[in-house]
Amino acid sequence: MIRFEHVTFTYADAPEPALREVDLTVGEGELCLVTGRTGVGKSTLLGAVNGLVPHFTGGHLQGRVSVDGLSTADAPPQEFAHVVGVVGQDPLASFVTDTVEEELAYGMEQLAIPAAVMRKRVEETLDLLGIAELRRRALRTLSGGQQQRVAIGSVLTAHPQVLVLDEPTSALDPTAAEDVLAALTRLVHDLGTTVLVAEHRVERVLQYADRLVHLTGDGRVREGDPAELMRDSDVAPPVVRLGRLAGWEPLPLSVRDARRKAAELRTRLTGRAPAAVPATQGQPALSARRVTVAYGDTVAVRELDLDLAGGEVTALMGRNGSGKSSLLWALQGSGPRYSGQVDVRGTDPGKVAARKARALVGLVPQTASDLLYLHTVDAECAQADRESDAADGTCRALLDALAPGIPGDRHPRDLSEGQQLALVLAVQLAAAPGVVLLDEPTRGLDYHAKEAFTGVIRRLAAEGRAIVVATHDVEFTARAADRVVVLAEGEIVADGPTADVVVSSPAFAPQVAKVLSPQEWLTVEQVRTALEAV
Known part of the structure; x- marks a missing residue:
């Protein structure tokens, strides 16, 4: 179904090829998992399947890529729309309509599928992905995980022969991820759909994979039986x-x-146990009482009480749409708060100017790059120093401690996911807040990058800061968090030491x-x- 024949691809002005002499055949009805460390070319490999690489990205491609016998060199990407469905890393970037139902139907409209068939497929997809209750919701009001399921659904409705997914479960809670993967497995087994999926959270997908394609970092690939390749894979x-x-x-x-x-x-291991995490003593770094967040008639956070201790890393967990992001923004002061109080060093961050609020609570949003708007890394750091009334070079020194070696003249949008995260975190830390909130910071990070990031937040906690990480990543939580707080429908349903909760x-x-x-x-x-x- 998919064939790569001696494919080498080099981006414009890149010193080395992103893909080098790739020979790969993926048969009909296979679920193929693509692994590799951040930045090794997984997205490039996926983009080559329907011709987005090189028709859209530019660069030079040698060799031949074909799908169902049709070469990507002989037709533009739009000619592959009926054969290849693509779901990228950023769901919002793919949306073209306003509501969930309209988005599910849009792709079929472009393919001139009859209205009666469209209606049936929309209903089937709503049920398949468990999003029927969202059908009339505006896309911009959905959580990141809900948006990701809609993006997957908008591709599934066209019934493509090949489905290409880049990090499809990165924003999904564990249960939603299992539902999506079960749906993909049914497509593979029952309809013979060929699925090519790149995923950093390999633990979620590996057991379903028929074949593993591992990018080694030098542009080459290894492919074969998952169990065999996992013997010495550096991503396990x-x-x-x-x-x-x-x-x-x-x-x-x-x-x-x-x-x-x-x-x-x-x-x-009987009779042995992991070392206990010492309880944190002293006054809370942040205290929230009866916090409520509402959007119209929808209550996202309901009269919630929460204390955060300095020196402690708290994982904020819960299903998609449970109120995690709404709570973080309410605690930071920039987001809407219907009622309640937040106290940080005697001050409510929601009732002071933005500059003063940053010195109390720093927030790294779900898409870290949303806070990057200047043309170079050095410019972002200099602006952060000015806005935080920090000494010149403060932000840059923080960045070098978090991710050494990032060139100052590099455009922030050209950085990897991990480097962007480090830059935004350095920007927030320049104001020296005592409380740091991070919303899904491990999206796009491989196991090695997450291990390094765990060290970063543990160091921040050791400095006496209170750290909150909203996350669906249970493996990261197990390594990094002292405490887990679980939300459901805007209320806390579990709160305690990590081991006790998870x-x-x-x-x-x-x-x-x-x-x-x-x-x-x-x-x-x-x-x-x-x-x-x-």
Whole structure:
């Protein structure tokens, strides 16, 4: 169905090819997972499938890419619309209508599909992705995860033979991600759809993959059976790394397979436990009382009380649309707050000027690049110093500590996801806030980048700051968070130490916890430390 024949692609003015001598065949009805570290060319590989690379991106492509026998060199990308459906990393960038129902129908209208067929497919897709209650909602009012499901649905309604998805579960809560992946699996098994998916959260997709394509970092690819490639892959989920540590053969790709092998490991760990996280003492860095956020008749946060302690990392979790982002903006002071009070060092950030509020609470939004508007990294840093009344060079020094080596003359939009996140975090930290709020900061980060980012926020906490991370990433939460707060319909339904909250949760438990349950292990590193101490 998809063929790459000796494909080499180089972006304009790039010193090295993004893809180098790629030979790849993906058959009909295969689910193919594309992995690799951030910036190795996964999006480039996906974009070449329907000709967006190079027709839209520019650059020079050698070799031949074909889909169902049609070469991308012989037709523009729009000629592939009936064959290839593409869902990019940014759902908002793909929307062209105002409401969910209109967006699901739009692609079919362009393909001149009869109205009766369109209506049927819209209903089927609403049910398939669990978004029927959103059908008349304005797209701009949806949460990031809801927007992502709509973007996937808008492509599915056209019934393409090939479906290409770039980070399709990055903004989805664990349950919603499972629903979407189950839907994709049904398309593969029942309709013979070919699915090519790039995903940093490999733990979510690996067990469903028929084939793995791994980009090594030099433009080349390795492809084959997922279990074989995972033996030495530098991008491996916790269940695979636990299997390597325990010496399991063959390596498990799912929690179910790992649990079948884990009895002996659980026995070895009996009587041992991870080191307890010391309780944080003292006055809260932020105190919120009876905070309510409403948008018209919709209540997003309902009379919520929350205290945040300095030196503590809190993970804010909950399904898409549960009120996480609304709460963060209300705490920071820039977002709407219907009622309630927030106290930071005796001041309510929502009742002071923006410059003073930044010195109290810093917020990195879900799309970090929304805060970047100047033409160079140096300009962004200099502006941050001025707005924060900080000494010259403060922001740049923070950036160098977070992500060393970023050229000052580089355009912020040309940075990787991780570098943009570091830049925006440095901009916010220039004002020296005692409370730092981050909304889905690990989107677009591979396992190595997330490990580095975990070190960053742990250092910030060690400086005495209160850190809140709104996230759906259970593996990141297991490594980084001292405390987990779970929201549902704008209310707190669980609040406590990370292990106490997530170990017993089917949705929010990390893979290691599921494999070794009922023992309270969260990460491979905890298990390794315990085994080495024997």
